[in-house]
Amino acid sequence: MITAGCDVGSLTSKAIIMNDNRIVAQELIRSQIKPAESAVAVMECALQKAGLTIQDINFCVGTGYGRDKIPFVQEAVSEITCHAMGARWLLPTVKTVIDIGGQDCKAMRIDKDGKIVKFITNDKCASGTGRFLEVMARIIGVSLDDLGGLSARAKAPITMANACTVWAQADVIQHLNDGIAAEDIGAGINNAMASRMAVLANNIGLERDLCMTGGVAKNVGVVAALEKLLGMTIKRIKKVDPQLVGAVGAALIAADKCERSAAS
Amino acid sequence: MIFAGCDVGSLTAKAVIMEEEKILASEIILAGTKPALSAQEVMDKTLQKAGLSMGKIAWCVGTGYGRKQIPFSNSEESEIACHGRGAVWSAPAVRTIVDIGGQDAKAIKVDEQGNVIRYLYNDKCASGTGRFLEIMADALGIALDDLGKLARNATDPVTLSNQCVVFAETEIISLVNEGRNVADIIAGLHRALANRAASMVGSIVADAEVAMTGGVAKNSGMFHALETALGVPIRKIDHPQLNGAIGAALFAREATAARS
Numbered sequence: 165m166i167t168a169g170c171d172v173g174s175l176t177s178k179a180i181i182m183n184d185n186r187i188v189a190q191e192l193i194r195s196q197i198k199p200a201e202s203a204v205a206v207m208e209c210a211l212q213k214a215g216l217t218i219q220d221i222n223f224c225v226g227t228g229y230g231r232d233k234i235p236f237v238q239e240a241v242s243e244i245t246c247h248a249m250g251a252r253w254l255l256p257t258v259k260t261v262i263d264i265g266g267q268d269c270k271a272m273r274i275d276k277d278g279k280i281v282k283f284i285t286n287d288k289c290a291s292g293t294g295r296f297l298e299v300m301a302r303i304i305g306v307s308l309d310d311l312g313g314l315s316a317r318a319k320a321p322i323t324m325a326n327a328c329t330v331w332a333q334a335d336v337i338q339h340l341n342d343g344i345a346a347e348d349i350g351a352g353i354n355n356a357m358a359s360r361m362a363v364l365a366n367n368i369g370l371e372r373d374l375c376m377t378g379g380v381a382k383n384v385g386v387v388a389a390l391e392k393l394l395g396m397t398i399k400r401i402k403k404v405d406p407q408l409v410g411a412v413g414a415a416l417i418a419a420d421k422c423e424r425s426a427a428s
Numbered sequence: 429m430i431f432a433g434c435d436v437g438s439l440t441a442k443a444v445i446m447e448e449e450k451i452l453a454s455e456i457i458l459a460g461t462k463p464a465l466s467a468q469e470v471m472d473k474t475l476q477k478a479g480l481s482m483g484k485i486a487w488c489v490g491t492g493y494g495r496k497q498i499p500f501s502n503s504e505e506s507e508i509a510c511h512g513r514g515a516v517w518s519a520p521a522v523r524t525i526v527d528i529g530g531q532d533a534k535a536i537k538v539d540e541q542g543n544v545i546r547y548l549y550n551d552k553c554a555s556g557t558g559r560f561l562e563i564m565a566d567a568l569g570i571a572l573d574d575l576g577k578l579a580r581n582a583t584d585p586v587t588l589s590n591q592c593v594v595f596a597e598t599e600i601i602s603l604v605n606e607g608r609n610v611a612d613i614i615a616g617l618h619r620a621l622a623n624r625a626a627s628m629v630g631s632i633v634a635d636a637e638v639a640m641t642g643g644v645a646k647n648s649g650m651f652h653a654l655e656t657a658l659g660v661p662i663r664k665i666d667h668p669q670l671n672g673a674i675g676a677a678l679f680a681r682e683a684t685a686a687r688s
Binding site: 197267288289290295299326327328329330331 | 531552553554559563590591592593594595602605
């Protein structure tokens with residue numbers, strides 16, 4: 165049985181193709197303006213990698229902020245459900261998932277079946293989301309991928325005075341003008357991001373094991389700072405890119421739906 | 429006797445020179461990075477306009493975010509206190525002041541002397557401050573001063589789904605791409621900022637009359653949007669952006685009166 169998951173986020177679009185619970189292809193692209201076009205583009209790339217056509221997919225589940233615009237899915241499922249399912253499958257001992265995406269952040273507690281017990285989300289304020297890091301990386305002139313590595317090289321991380329992304333931009337420019345090293349500013353940015361997330365996550369009461377999904381999970385500076393703030397190890401997802409966990413969950417839900425419809 | 433008030437804000441610096449009840453001269457300049465230099469520049473220009481030298485000023489009160497750096501002031505007052513004094517001097521029936529500045533927003537409730545009874549303040553989140561309009565005007569490629577005029581042509585103002593400046597900026601860019609009328613977008617921005625201010629006013633349990641101060645009050649679109657959001661007419665005052673500096677000059681007068 166071949167199933168697919170397609171996660172159309174605000175900044176990136178992801179597709180996973182699975183064959184009997186084994187990942188056969190994966191793809192991640194930058195989202196275009198229209199969610200439908202991003203979905204088609206990322207799925208075509210994944211299908212090509214797998215040597216398949218869309219007709220070979222038995223069931224496809226869409227998720228992410230653009231999930232209702234995806235033309236080829238059989239069903240759309242919320243990204244919270246998909247992240248929980250994906251994380252549970254990748255790390256069976258996980259009870260808490262922290263997901264930081266391009267325009268939102270979430271913390272959720274899940275049961276042994278990957279069902280949501282409690283969750284909290286912020287999509288109202290850019291601070292605390294991937295967008296904060298994106299804006300700050302641009303100002304200090306490093307790529308988003310390199311921002312995380314700055315923390316390890318920092319000698320005296322700055323303390324960010326403002327949480328608001330707009331005010332923090334002015335602060336960072338001031339620090340640059342004062343001649344503060346990029347490493348120290350970058351570490352301060354990663355720490356600020358982590359502390360914002362920690363406040364949100366502590367609201368739902370964390371339970372071990374804890375893992376992180378979404379693009380920001382690849383920022384080692386944020387992950388390390390968050391571990392320190394939460395006093396808990398964050399289990400690393402190694403089987404796939406943490407940014408693809410939502411798409412993995414969608415493909416797993418697709419497999420489940422497919423089995424159910426075959427049985428009935 | 430001659431008094432002065434100097435208000436060094438984040439974006440502009442203002443100075444007012446008064447003789448008893450009369451404004452002799454005033455000036456508004458864009459603030460530089462050093463508050464001390466901005467203060468000196470704006471005061472020099474105001475003195476020149478008045479044909480006076482600093483020696484003629486009996487007392488000068490500094491206010492605004494840069495008030496501690498003003499080299500020539502004799503004392504300092506918070507901008508909240510100054511806005512209260514200034515607004516009641518300009519329009520004696522005013523009991524509530526909405527001040528939207530470049531980097532903060534305040535709702536202030538005052539008594540008949542302009543003494544502060546209660547206030548609310550936001551400088552934590554850029555949304556709700558003048559910076560919101562500044563960033564949006566930039567994104568639309570429109571001068572900040574033109575927003576009010578352009579909003580008059582709105583027929584169907586947009587409703588923004590985002591409050592955060594960062595997210596709202598992306599949202600208005602998509603609205604432009606979707607072909608929405610720019611006037612409707614601007615009117616929607618005014619409405620969003622006005623609603624934000626109105627909720628602060630609601631929290632301090634405002635009394636009539638309401639005045640609007642700060643640079644944003646000069647934007648006619650914002651002025652009307654705030655009237656709509658509050659559901660009451662707003663009392664127009666003559667110098668909304670100078671209001672803090674006027675209040676500072678009034679405090680200067682009180683200081684000399686107390687000493688003599």
